[in-house]
Amino acid sequence: MNTNHNSDTPDGEPEASPTASKNLKDSGIKRLFWSTLLLAAGLALFLSAGFWQLDRAAQKRAFITSFNDATQTPALSAPVDTNAGEMLYRRFSLRGNYLPQRQVLLDNMVSEGEVGYQVLTPFKLDTELGGQVLLVNRGWAKGTADRLQLPNVDVANNAREVRGRLAYLPAPGIRLDAPLPDVTSIKWPLPMTWPTTAQISTLLQKPLLEWQLLLDDDQPDGYRRNWQPEIMRPETHLGYAVQWFSFAALALIIYTLLHFRSARKRRETNT
DSSP: OOOOOOOSSTTSOOOOOHHHHHHHHHHHHHHHHHHHHHHHHHHHHHHHHHHHHHHHHHHHHHHHHHHHHHHHSOOBOSOOOTTOGGGTTOEEEEEEEEOTTSOEEEEEEEETTEEEEEEEEEEEEOGGGTOOEEEEEEEEEEOOSSTTOOOOOOOOOSEEEEEEEEEOOOOOSSOOOOOOOOGGGOOSSEEESSOOHHHHHHHHTSOOOSOEEEEOTTOSSOOBOOOOOOSOOHHHHHHHHHHHHHHHHHHHHHHHHHHHHHHHHHHHHHO
16 A cells, blocks of 8 residues: 655645745735835825924914014004015004994904904095005904894094004905995995905995004004914924824834834745
């Protein structure tokens, strides 16, 4: 009687064929290639986002410093130059008179946790200052639960001098343009949500300078005023930067652990 003996290995288990070993090696190389490529793309994304947030934090610190420095500078009494973008946040002392018949209330403005309105009153400059009209933001006025009951924002139209700093109107992250109301049917003061200077100019039927003047705290006929730059704080950007760098470190750690385990399995298979 013939007896067949398995002579492939001493313990009776068949050896891995050269073809199987080659396929296993090729598969490992492919996984290493694609995982390394994915890691490189992830690191590029995470690190670039982190450094971008650091750059934004530096820009915001410089902006806040400029904003605070402008507070300490003497108020300018020169005419407001419509091309003077470098005058943004500079303080001005302007002579003229309010045009209180047509005022705009910036709706859904929050101050100290309360919702209300910022009061925009057109102000006509004296002739020697150019005679133009700009919006003076007289501060935040509290609203009521009844949306139809608006705050009383009356102000005299006598000649006066106002002091404040130039700023652009607040703007949303995404602006959804809505049709403007019919000028002939408007009841003033008019509540508006995120209007542009051009839109207000159309409703007032008067050309406006592109800025608003944020009325100083010590000026009369104003409301609650605590002007601060409407920007994301540098600390928030730093927090986002730490998050992105953490993602990069985590991706690198996971990559290292997975390939360490894969290499160990390959060594065990080969032995």
